Amino acid sequence: MKQQSALKIALIQMRSEKADIDHNLSSMRKYISESSANGADFICFPEMNITGYIDPAKYTDAIISIDHPAVSEVVKLSDIYSSCVISGFVEHNPGGKPYINQFVAYNGKLLGSYRKKTIKDDEEKWFSPGDQQPIFTVSGLTFGLSVCADIDDPKIFAEYAQKGATIVFESAAPGLYGEQETRNWYSGFHWWRSNCMDKLGKYAADHSLYIGVATQAGRTIDEDFPGGGYLFDPLGRCTAETRDWSEGILYSSITI
16 A cells, blocks of 8 residues: 655745845745745745736846746755745746746756746736646656636646646736725635635546645735635645735645
8 A cells, every 4th residue: 555645835925026036036035944944845936926927018127037047046945945946937938928937946956837828818918828738746746837817727727637736736916906005905815715716626626636826915016916825625625725815824735
């Protein structure tokens, strides 16, 4: 009989200022250090957490490549803290509009990346869609990545299950509508929470997957994000979640 083991996951709800890469890296160092000190094997950050959720036409200097020093710094941190780190940025595309990239670093190595497939609505004028769904295996855990609006495409989660994934890490940055001065954080948080519960809970149950969610949180220079960390088990149950829209870390464990 195969012996089961437990892996600890840290899902980061992070405020990522737009185009302030140095500030965002500083926040990442603190989150990775704290997560590692609490025994996390996997540390998942939100969508575009390194560059912030930028308009690429407005913040051209924050469009970076996979070989940028900021990415190298995250890879180095994965070595220092012996952790698997999942992180995101806006990626330069020499052939057109930028990609939304989420990459995996483990023990000082860049294992690969996923480019967000579901580009729609306002994002269509800013970004190009990816067309690949790689899977990764670290510490015996096989996993895939999804990003924000991928939540609306059940085929993405079905494909990961077919490829043998045990968990899908959903990294998100769903911007909230309305004026910042009159922001209703409660309604924004519960809108995104309901979206995750309704869709990701179903995908988890349909495909016997764990699904973990890490979301940008808080106020940036011109946009607000709802936060929200969640873990769904292979029966579709939400077994761990953040209490509100605050920044912070949701710790949870899965058994493989």
